[in-house]
Amino acid sequence: MASIVSSTGLGSGIDINGLVTQLVEAEQKPVTARLDKKEAGIQAKVTAFGTFKSALADFRSSLSGLTSLNQFKQVSATSSNEDMLTVSAASNADLGNYKVEVKQLAQSHALASSGTYKTANDPVGTGTLTIKFGTYTTASGASGTTTTFTQNAEKGSLTLNIDGTNNTLAGIRDAINKANAGVSAAILFNGTGYQLVLNSADSGAKNAMQITGIDALQYTGGTVAGDAAIQTQTAEDALLNINGLPVSSASNTVSNVLKGVTFKLLKAEDPNSKTLIDVGITKGSSDDTSKALEAFTKAYNDLLSTIKEVASYDAEAKKAGPLLGDPAVQGAMSMVRSLLTQPIPGLTGSVRSLVDIGLKTSADGTVSLDSSKLSKALESNRDEVAALFSVIGRASDSGVQYVDANPETQPGSYGVEVTRAATQGTLKGGGALSLSVGTPLVISAGVNDSFSINVDGAVSGTIKLTAGNYTDSQSLLTEIQSRINGDESLRKVGLSVTASLDEGNHLLITSKSFGSASKVSMGSSNATLGLDSSAMATDGTDIAGTIGGLAAEGKGQQLSAIGGAATGLKVLIEDNSVGLRGSVVFSRGLMERLNKALGSILGSTGSVAARSAGMQKDLDQITEDRTKLADRMEKFQARLLKQFTAMDSLVGQLQSTGSYLSQQLKNLPYSGNSN
Known part of the structure; x- marks a missing residue:
């Protein structure tokens, strides 16, 4: 104003x-x-x-x-002797008391080159260095003791070309480590000179190394004359007894024996000494x-x-x-x-509401908790208490696993039916393979020892088989499978296959993935194996089925509801069984x-x-x-x-x-x- x-x-x-x-x-x-x-x-x-x-x-x-679901089902495990072994438990662990005796620890295979070299740059030899993984078995007979090597088909083979550019201790070490194929190499100074030492990355009797192609590094466990490499540590499985039952494990971390329980073995126990393991609800x-x-x-x-x-x-x-x-x-x-x-x-x-676990409302509207009623609910059924608060899906069929849901998924019970199981992509050889002692399948170097394939869209390099006379199908299939899985191009993207024979003795190479993305096709041919124009590739198929009575989207082994109240609900079918697969009860929980x-x-x-x-x-x-x-x-x-x-x-x-x-x-x- x-x-x-x-x-x-x-x-x-x-x-x-x-x-x-x-x-x-x-x-x-x-x-x-x-x-x-x-x-x-x-x-x-x-x-x-x-x-x-x-x-x-x-x-x-x-x-x-x-x-968190873990808030309601906190499971713990204790060991009476943590110098011998420690133990941990997940929330889904089987509760109980166990007596464990550790008889032997698992260890990885270790080898050293023969002789001592003045420097790390001294030449070792040239040739095609091949490292395979498998099991050595020793047997005694009338003709003496024999050692047999059985290749582990689940492990890829490593083949390296060692020439004038990398034939020194340091060169071979670097070539092995660069391949990252399940074996590590190092150079050790023993006080007077240098040696190349090799260690299998995985412990266990099935992961022992067989080395051929370089005389100074050759190790076949006595299966081939002229082994020069020195075995410094044998490949061994862990051996233990659980409640008197014998158990073996390739690793000292044992997690596949008791549901949800993981043992870490630290030391072999004295005979007749047992460690007591208690797996139960966490105290407090x-x-x-x-x-x-x-x-x-x-x-x-x-x-x-x-x-x-x-x-x-x-x-x-x-x-x-x-x-x-x-x-x-x-x-x-x-x-x-x-x-x-x-x-x-x-x-x-x-347990369906807070009242069921002891929550009471007073006249003034405030709430209080009946601890006694809550404790009884937790003791009798922690899973139901957990479901009251947390988002959870529970499948009635052990072969069906709840995976996920989205914000649109409505609570309820939804039936699951599989009308078509997921399949894997395969490549079937055109001609039947016949192998016997009298008529071996002959693989000759530079003649019929190579081929290439495509797996799930990835192209392999040239795959070379070990030359030789294959008199039984298992040795041939193991060689084919390990060579494919050892291919660097496939290994880098995590792809692998299995090799088998069908009822007509045709070679069958199968991708380990499931669904429409699972494919195996021929690259370069190998007529000896039936991998030629007569070979037949069959792509994998996605699973098909319904969730809640409505058609679901299949991808690999996973079904996803795409309509109705269950939309967004995802389940994984872990086997190939078709038909009604029980139901999945889904609830969102009060907290969400x-x-x-x-x-x-x-x-x-x-x-x-x-x-x-x-x-x-x-x-x-x-x-x-x-x-x-x-x-x-x-x-x-x-x-x-x-x-x-x-x-x-x-x-x-x-x-x-x-x-x-x-x-x-x-x-x-x-x-x-x-x-």
Whole structure:
């Protein structure tokens, strides 16, 4: 508002400045008071709403401790002698007590080059260095002791060309390590000279090395005369007894004997000494779950306390909270209460709601936890308690595995049916193979020892077989499979195959992957093996079936629901059985439902944001009203000043005229009757 320029009225003597100020203030004061009161009320609501929003966010944060399945089924395993072995257990472990005796540790095969070299750059020899993996078996007979090497078909063979560019100790070491094919090489200084030492990457009796092609490194376990390499450590399996039952393992980490239990063997025990293993529910895990639930109930009660503070009516003080009756507050709390009291959709067991695990609601709306009832629920069925809180899918068929779901997947029980099992891509040789002692299959170097194939879209390099007379199918199939799987191009992208013979003795090369992406086709031919124009490639097929009675999308061995309430549900079929495969019960759990609901309330488009925006709009309107009031008062002041100034001028003129007339009258000559 502009300041008043004039001061005391010159014409009238009236304090126009003070009078106009008082008149403007009298006009402005009630409007300003009304705006101040309205703004104070809105600001009180803004502050209260901020407190409410913070309490909602804190309650949402309390959900995090109850979202993990591991929170409800914490399994632990203990060893009575951790110098001998340690043990760990996953949440799906079979519970129980076990007596374990470690009789022998697994170890990897180790070899050293014969002789001692003056430097690491001394030449060793040239040729085609071949390293195969397998098992050495020694047998005694009438003709003496013989050692037989049986190749491990699951391990790829390594073939390296050693020539004048890499025939030194260092060159061979680098070539082996660069291949990254299951064997490591190093150079050792023994005090007088240097030796090349080789170690199989994997322990176990089936992973012993056979080395041929370089005389100084040759090792065949006595199967071929002229072995020069020195065996410094034999390849051995771990041997142990579990509750009296013998168990062998290629590794000292044993994880495939008891479901969910992993042993790490550290030392072979003394005879008749046994380590006691206890696999059970983690001590105190029920207390941890109780603490998480107590934190959850406290956060909810704190939220109620905040609501009582900002959105209730105090009858004693006869005062209403700033958010009493606020629709955003009422809507949010109605949603939360509903989710806390409703059974979880999809659950059919004895635990379906919070009431079933001991959550009680008092008359004032606060909740409390019956720890005794919770403990009983955890002891009797932890899986059902876990399902109450967490997203989970449970398959009734052991050959069906729940994989995943998406936000659109609805809770429920969905039947699974496989109408077509997934298959693997194959390449079938055109001619039958006949092998016997009398008529061996002859592989000759440079004649019929090579071919190439394509696996799942990847192209192999040239695959060369070991030359020789193959008198039995198993040795030939092992050679073919290990050579393909040892191919660098395929190995780098993680692809592998199996080699077998069909009923008609045709060579069958099968990709280890499943589905329409599983393909094996011929590259360069090898007529001896039937890999020529008569060979037939058959691509793999994806699984087909239904989930919840509706056709599902198949990819490899995985079925994905693409329609109906189950949409997004994914399961893996681990075998080739077709037909009805039981059902998958899917539930979202309370924590996800609460988190999603609170997320929608607190999100940028939720009711809290909308209500906050509305209150800010009201504050902006008050600011605009104040601006308009100031403009109106400025104009009102200007109008009053103009009017009073005109009045003052008129009064001044009248006073001047009166003074003039009075003066003139005084100057008139006296007249009157002389009589």
